[in-house]
Amino acid sequence: MSEWKRKRFWKEVGVAPVDEGFTVELDGRRVKTPAKAALVVPTRGMAEAIAAEWAAQEDEIDPRSMPFTRSANAAIDKVRAQFDEVAEIVAAYGDTDLLCYRADFPQGLIDRQTAEWDPVLDWAETALGVRLRAHSGVIHRAQDASALARLAAQVRALSAFQLAAFHDLVTLSGSLVLGFAAARGWRAPEEIWRLSRLDEAWQEAQWGVDEEARQMAETKKADFMHAKRFFDLS
Template sequence: MSDWKPKRFWTSGAVVEADGGYTVELDGRRVKTPAKAALVLPTRTMAEAIAQEWDAQDKEIDPTMMPFTRSANAAIDKVQHQHGEVADMLADYGDSDLLCYRATHPEALQKRQSDAWDPALDWAAEMLGARLVPFVGVVHQSQATEVLQQLRNRVHGLNAFQLAAFHDLVSLSGSLILGFAAAQEWRNPDEIWRISRLDELWQIEQWGHDDEAHAAAEIKKVAFLHAKRFFDLSI
């Protein structure tokens, strides 16, 4: 396998206005996505974050150190062309939301779930107009059609950049409600991430710490927090 990496070919990057938003220029040449589309960004703050990533590159370009660039590329090259399909896939989480499936035992875990998850469901009922109902057990039980449609409409209302970030907020947490809660700043994203991992943290308390599982969880946490930052930059 080749270890070739593209070399830095520019001296400095700059944010400039473009049709429909902002873009980044490298020595006057506008950056394009991997699919050769124009990198047009919805806000100047997002463009500035991406320009900083390009300026931070040394002799070789390391895409792993450019998370905002990668998220913007995904929004333009993928999500923008599959918006409806992506929105529907994420909206489907509402009918099997993590927060709605409660433990049958022990009582201590049931109480912890109720204390952490009920406030999120209450927030969604008030702020999103969507009351999801919790159940005991893991057998699927459908939520009310009108509630799911309300949530679906909200997901479809996100633009491609917001939806790219929202994808990770929902899929990493396992909860459509927590995705909205993070996007709309119900609580700080670190706390929302901990709420999403309540069951895993309970298992750690019972059975002990696993280094491999912890490392995987930390990678997901970093991705979740990045998704929140990218969502904020899209507004």
């Protein structure tokens, strides 16, 4: 990451159309990724978001303040180069989906999971053509192979930029179905994130809030919201 630790050397930041999309220019010179690939993104909106991050840098470049740039770099340098591997990792969440592993005690939590998670599985049956089976307990129970294959095909249909964001939507929520629900706008991303935290919220209501865990959850929520914005701009 040494290439990030440098002073700002440019005065003007611009967005320019290129053959495969849009790029960002610093004093007329095109930005490259850490792997020295051309930073070309699919939409003007994404390029403008990246350009705004570069324009906001002051004396020293701070990559922590540049989430769109980092996500675009990941899409180009990592996801595009290892698309099949990333798609396989993400699709595998369908067989261990958070929404399918239900509590067997207490009844209040069982009822809440049923009321809040079943509608997402209902949506997936219509929108994704797949009905995943829910069960009590944490022991793994394999889902139907044909259902998983249909979900995997929809993951592979994403572009590299979409998959970079979708990877985070799924891994942060622990659910392939919630990832699709966020990507396809089933409900507001804040509501989908809340559904992914149902068990944690129940524990907090019973035993109180652990401040360190709460801060970690807020960081993950911010990352989830960013992933949704990046997906939409893809």
